[in-house]
Amino acid sequence: xxxxxxxxxxxxxxxxxxxxxxxxxxxxxxxxxxxxxxxxxxxxxxxxxxxxxxxxxxxxxxxxxxxxxxxxxxxxxxxxxxxxxxxxxxxxxxxxxxxxxxxxxxxxxxxxxxxxxxx
Amino acid sequence: xxxxxxxxxxxxxxxxxxxxxxxxxxxxxxxxxxxxxxxxxxxxxxxxxxxxxxxxxxxxxxxxxxxxxxxxxxxxxxxxxxxxxxxxxxxxxxxxxxxxxxxxxxxxxxxxxxxxxxxxxxxxxxxxxxxxxxxxxxxxxxxxxxxxxxxxxxxxxxxxxxxxxxxxxxxxxxxxxxxxxxxxxxxxxxxxxxxxxxxxxxxxxxxxxxxxxxxxxxxxxxxxxxxxxxxxxxxxxxxxxxxxxxxxxxxxxxxxxxxxxxxxxxxxxxxxxxxxxxxxxxxxxxxxxxxxxxxxxxxxxxxxxxxxxxxxxxxxxxxxxxxxxxxxxxxxxxxxxxxxxxxxxxxxxxxxxxxxxxxxxxxxxxxxxxxxxxxxxxxxxxxxxxxxxxxxxxxxxxxxxxxxxxxxxxxxxxxxxxxxxxxx
Numbered sequence: 119x120x121x122x123x124x125x126x127x128x129x130x131x132x133x134x135x136x137x138x139x140x141x142x143x144x145x146x147x148x149x150x151x152x153x154x155x156x157x158x159x160x161x162x163x164x165x166x167x168x169x170x171x172x173x174x175x176x177x178x179x180x181x182x183x184x185x186x187x188x189x190x191x192x193x194x195x196x197x198x199x200x201x202x203x204x205x206x207x208x209x210x211x212x213x214x215x216x217x218x219x220x221x222x223x224x225x226x227x228x229x230x231x232x233x234x235x236x237x
Numbered sequence: 238x239x240x241x242x243x244x245x246x247x248x249x250x251x252x253x254x255x256x257x258x259x260x261x262x263x264x265x266x267x268x269x270x271x272x273x274x275x276x277x278x279x280x281x282x283x284x285x286x287x288x289x290x291x292x293x294x295x296x297x298x299x300x301x302x303x304x305x306x307x308x309x310x311x312x313x314x315x316x317x318x319x320x321x322x323x324x325x326x327x328x329x330x331x332x333x334x335x336x337x338x339x340x341x342x343x344x345x346x347x348x349x350x351x352x353x354x355x356x357x358x359x360x361x362x363x364x365x366x367x368x369x370x371x372x373x374x375x376x377x378x379x380x381x382x383x384x385x386x387x388x389x390x391x392x393x394x395x396x397x398x399x400x401x402x403x404x405x406x407x408x409x410x411x412x413x414x415x416x417x418x419x420x421x422x423x424x425x426x427x428x429x430x431x432x433x434x435x436x437x438x439x440x441x442x443x444x445x446x447x448x449x450x451x452x453x454x455x456x457x458x459x460x461x462x463x464x465x466x467x468x469x470x471x472x473x474x475x476x477x478x479x480x481x482x483x484x485x486x487x488x489x490x491x492x493x494x495x496x497x498x499x500x501x502x503x504x505x506x507x508x509x510x511x512x513x514x515x516x517x518x519x520x521x522x523x524x525x526x527x528x529x530x531x532x533x534x535x536x537x538x539x540x541x542x543x544x545x546x547x548x549x550x551x552x553x554x555x556x557x558x559x560x561x562x563x564x565x566x567x568x569x570x571x572x573x574x575x576x577x578x579x580x581x582x583x584x585x586x587x588x589x590x591x592x593x594x595x596x597x598x599x600x601x602x603x604x605x606x607x608x609x610x611x612x613x614x615x616x617x618x619x620x621x622x623x624x625x626x627x628x629x630x631x632x633x634x635x636x637x638x639x640x641x642x643x644x645x646x647x648x649x650x651x652x653x654x655x656x657x658x659x660x661x
Binding site: 235 | 386388439
C-alpha cells in the first residue's frame, strides 16, 4: 500500500509517497528532498501524534471558559476521545497555568493542563 | 495634565516586549494603555500551540506565550491601564499628547516624551470583498469566531464554509470541527494558500476538509440567518467561471481574507504610511515620520510569527528609551532601502549608517512563491551579501542582518533583492 502526504518539516512541503508492506511496516519513502522528510513520512504513517488544544468550562471565574492543552502529543486517533472528555469537564476557579485539569485523558497516559489562568 | 516619559499604546505581545525593553534601557516611567480588560492582545484567543519556538525553544500556546511576558512586566512593576482606549494622538511641541477614555477614569489627557504604537492589526471585513447575496446573520471573520469559541465559550455555527485560507481560517476549520461543527470546505481565491503548510496538513487534511483553490463565494442565501453559500471556480483573471458553481447548505460563513494594520491613531498624529504594508514608514530605529513616535508588531507590518513581533518590539522599546534619554540625534544622514525582484517592501525603509548599531535587522516579504531563489543586498549597486534560499513564499517573513561595515564610504542607497534561480 502507498500513502500520500505532504511533508511539514519545512516550507518546501514535498509531496511524499510512503510505501507500506502487508504488515504495515514502511518499505520506502519517496518524493522527499532531505533526511527530515524521510523521518516525517515514517512517523506520520506508523504512529502519527498531535497536541490537542481546546477550552474547558470553568466555574467561579470571570471568563466562562479557559484554555487547555494535552501536555504532550497524543496518538492522532485519540483526538476525538480526548475532546469528548474535555467537553464534558467543568473545573473550578482558581486555575493556574500548568494545573492538571484532566488526568490520563482518553487512556493516553497524557494529562490535560491549563494554558491560561482563571480566577 | 498627566505626564509620563513613555506611553505604549496596546498591551499585546508588541506592547509588552516594548515596555520591558524600555525599562531595561533605563526608562522608569513607562505606561501601557490597553483597550481590552486583560493584557496579552490577540494571543489570548490563539489557544493553539506553535508559539515561541524561536524565543523559548518550546512550543507554547498563545496564552502561555503571553503569560511569559505578562509575568516579566509584572515583576518589573510596569504600570498598565486596562479597558482604556486611546482615541487621539497628537504631536505638541516636543511632546506627544495622548487622549484616552475608560469607564473608570473618563476622558484622560496624557503627555509623554515618546510613544510606541503597538495597536496590532484587524481582519479585512466582508465589506472589502464585494460578495453578492443577502446580508443575514452567520457571517463572521475567522478571528471573531475564534474569540467567540475560545474566550466567550460559544460555538457560532454548526455547518460552516470558510472563504480564504489564511492561517486563522485554517486554525478555525480545525477548532470548529473539534467542537462538533461540520466544516464543509475552505475556498481560496488564489491558486495557492497563504497559510502555512503545517496548518493545511494538521487543520484540513487531518479532518478531511477539502481545500478548493481558485474558488470564491458567488452567492450567500438566507434572510435571518445564512442558509446556503455557493462557491465557484475562478479563471486566471480571478473571475468566476459559469457552470462551476457548487452550493452548500450551511448556517455559517467564515472569512479569513487578510489582515490590515490598525493605523487610525497613526493617521491622527500624521504618521506617513506605506501603501504596501498599510503600516508606518520607519527608519532603522523603528521611528515613524513623527519624531518620538515609534511602531512595532502587526501595526507596522503583519507578521507570521509572534517571536519576530517580540524581537522587533524589543528593538522599538530600546529606541524609544534612547529617544526619551537623549532626544533625537539631528542632522544624521538617512539612506533609503530599496526593493528589487520579488521583494515587496522592507522594514525599515531607511537607515542611518552613523546611527545604526553594528547591524540592523531588515524584514521583508516576497510577492510570489519562488524556488531556488537568491537574496542579495546591494550597496550603491555593488553586491555586499548573497544567500541562496531553496524556497520563498509570500506567507513567510524574511530577514537579512544589514552590517554597518557594508555601508562605509558614503553609501547612498541600499537595495534588497530576491530573485528566482531561473532569472539569474
